[in-house]
Amino acid sequence: MNIKKILSILSMLYSLVTSASYLHLVEREENQESLKKIILPPKESNTYDEWQSGVYSKLHKEGKITLKKAVASYLNKRYYHEKIKFTPKKEEDGFFNLFNSQQTMTFDTHLGRSKICDLEIKAIKRQDGSIYIIGNDQNFHTYEYIPSKWPSLELSRKRVIENIKEKFHSDFRIKVKDKCYLSESKELKPVWIFSIHLNGLPYEYYADDNRLYKKERKFFHxxxxxxxxxxxxxxxxxxxxxxxxxxxxxxxxxxxxxxxxxxxxxxxxxxxxxxxxxxxxxxxxxxxxxxxxxxxxxxxxxxxxxxxxxxxxxxxxxxxxxxxxxxxxxxxxxxxxxxxxxxxxxxxxxxxxxxxxxxxxxxxxxxxxxxSHEFGHHVQYRTLKTASGESLILHEGIADFFAFAKTDDACLGESICPEGSDSCFLISECLRTADNNLRLNDSDYSSMTPHHKSQLLSGMLWDLKADLDLNYLAKLTQKSIDFLIVDSGFYHFILALMTADEYLGQGMNSCKIYDAAINRGFGTMLENLDCKEVSQWPEDQETTENLRDEDEKEALKKNEATCGSISKINKLPFTFILFSLLFPFLLILCYQSFGVAYSRRT
Incomplete structure (x- = not known):
């Protein structure tokens, strides 16, 4: 046996070792009950809600990498659980993305090979070439999934057909389009997406083998x-x-x-x-x-x-x-x-x-x-879809502001308050008003309902009317909605207003927006934001990321598991053990081969 054959055998054995280790790990992840939850790195307490891109933003700004590469690199670095992948949305899927790819990019989130239906991340490119990323991972770790199980396609199709026949009495065509994880009650439901043609018009139905979750029409009038x-x-x-x-x-x-x-x-x-x-x-x-x-x-x-x-x-x-x-x-x-x-x-x-x-x-x-107010909710719903917490207050405040801006009147519903009715914030005058002095976390504010709290946001916007043309202010607010996500809160909105002003006013009004927010009590959440240096907000997390990397390296030295590094710790011992067991046989094989070759020569 010559050296080339020996090297070939060694290569085959190495491939066997590494692949066996990989298959072993996958098998454990699929079957081990404790790994049903997605585990992602904990959120640092000293950072904002935004997902920063740090060094990747700088590389993109310098023209060294594309926007897609910058964002994907950052996301994969921050969320390095092997089952979570981030994929830029296809153009036809970016329904509400009203900008070209040079300005924004929206990413779908995939769990394994299947998309999470309603979880997205948006990267926004500023005028100066830098980018920032928004999204929310607050409840990411609570999503449960069973990768090896998916609902029966035939039973899911049956549920859709039953629903159509119950509500319609027309011929229809049905075919499978895709599958995805649908978020419901903080759980991920694996569902099938069906394309339906009913009365010559297209629809989409989301269903599993137990129920129909959602249906959408796909046509214009x-x-x-x-x-x-x-x-x-x-x-x-x-x-x-x-x-x-x-x-x-x-x-x-x-x-x-x-x-x-x-x-x-x-x-x-x-x-x-x-x-x-x-x-x-x-x-x-x-x-x-x-x-x-x-x-x-x-x-x-x-x-x-x-x-x-x-x-x-x-x-x-x-x-x-x-x-x-x-x-x-x-x-x-x-x-x-x-x-x-x-x-x-x-x-x-x-x-x-x-x-x-x-x-x-x-x-x-x-x-x-x-x-007008209710339609204002619809305009926001293209990005902001959550009806609780700060998102609800934001939704109500922005909807009120648009009604105010259209009529140039800070009183909502002048004619709807009967004499003496306590249903209106200003009795007998206005359901709500932007002409107020509310401040975040003041005693009066804290005791209010979300609808009344929304006057803080509409009031802040109305304050800006003293410095900005009302029509421009309305355009600014409408534009800012494109920079929100499904559950944005106060900080996202203030940042979105500043970003919108970059596009519409070259950033000339960022400090006016900042001052209006400070005057309404948002100072604590804005303390690290510099309205004069747009390229510096939100702050890069390069230092924080490096610290996390060092922490992970230290844990590896101590053989302690950290989030996202379990496979790195487990894979090496398994590979080493298997290779150690095979190593004596390799020595014997090599000795016999060289011995035979030597005896023939002599």
Whole structure:
């Protein structure tokens, strides 16, 4: 046997050793019950919520690596659990990404080979070439999964078919599109995604073998004719009726690509929908149709306002204006709600508005602020999707501000507060107001409900009106929404405002935004933010990352496990042991080969 054959045998044995070690580790991870939870590095207590890119941001800024490479390198360094992968979204999937790839990049999160349906990370490139990353890993470690088990495809398909047959009586086609982990109640549910064609229109259904979780429409509508409506310009307090030209589908009802009315005709306070063959919906306030026409017209006017400040309609279906909608309290008459996916309308988005009982609230269907506020929630929902904690307060405050900005009036719902009603923050005047002196964590603020707390945010934005043109301020706020994520809070929003000002105003107003936030009590969370040095915020974490690396190295020296390094610790002993067991046989083999060769020579 010659040297080449010996080297070949050694190579084969080495491959066997390393592959056996790898397979052994994988088998343990799949079957070991304690490893069902995703374990990621703990969040440092001295850092912000943002995911910084540190040295990778600098390398990208210097043109040494691409944005994709910079972000991916950082994410894989910070979250180095082997089952978590970050993949840039495909262009067709980045539905709400209104920027080109040179400005932002959105990443999907994968667990093994399957995507987590609703967990995303966004990288934003600043004007100076640096980038920052936002996302939230707060509950990441609580997600449980079983990699080796996925719901039955056939049973999942059966659940979808049963749902369609129950709700529709039409032919349809169904095929499997993909699978993903759907986040629900802090757990990851493995589901199948089905593409459905029903009545010639496309849908997507998310289901497992037990239930249907979500369904979405995947199509647009086209406008047909121009109709006429007549409503109050703002509300009944101005008593001015104004006529509007408005786009309609042409079926004689109040319906177009953006909105469609539903008037709950079988409910106690509902009415039949307005109908006009010639598409003229001119009514007086005493006519029952006037309420429906008012909501539809004000919703379309608010959409036009949003378009004027940079909003782009990018929906697959229109929004249901659910009028005289049942809700909680006083037979459901004293409320207005934004519902992103309403099962009563086959998963469509709806804005539900009661008519007010005249005691707690009134004129909800004729005051433009009501539907304007609810549509403001829809504009935010393209990125900000959480309805709890700071996210809820932020949602309400921004929605209020847009209503204020449209009318240039800091009072929300001037006509909806009956005399003496305690449902309004300013009794008999305003449901809420931006003209206030609230500060974060003041005693008055701390005792408020989330809706009342939201006046802190709308008030901060209204403060900026003293230094900024109101139209620019509205554009700035609308733009900032693109830099939020599903559960952003106060800090994200202030940072997003500054980032938006970079794009719209070359960063000239960053310190004005910063000062307005400080004046409202946000100083503690902004103490390390320098509004004058944009390239320095948020701070890089290179030092923190290096410290973590050193801690990990020290742990390895002591043979102590740290998060993300279990496989590094376990793999070496197994490989070493197996190789040690085989080493004597290798020596014998080599000795015999060389001995035979030597004897032949002699």
């Amino acid at each position: 086209l406008d047909g004719v121009t109709g006429k409506t007549q409503v109050y310009e703002e509300n009944s307090t101005d008593s001015n009726l104004v006529e509007y030209d408005i786009q309609l589908d042409g079926d004689g009802t109040l319906k177009n690509s953006f909105f469609e009315t539903f008037t709950n005709p079988t409910s106690k306070y509902g009415h039949e929908r307005a109908y006009s063959k010639d598409h003229s919906f001119i009514y007086t306030p005493s006519d029952t149709e006037f309420n429906e026409v008012s909501v539809f017209t004000h919703a379309n006017n608010m959409l036009s306002y949003f378009k004027s400040i940079g909003y782009v309609w990018a929906e697959t279906n229109n929004i249901i204006l659910n009028i005289y909608a049942p809700s909680r309290g006083s037979n459901g008459r004293n409320n207005a709600l934004y519902v992103p996916s309403n099962e009563s309308f086959n998963g469509k988005t709806s804005i539900n508005i009661g008519d007010g009982d005249g005691h707690d609230l009134q004129n909800l269907l004729t005051d433009t602020d009501v539907v």
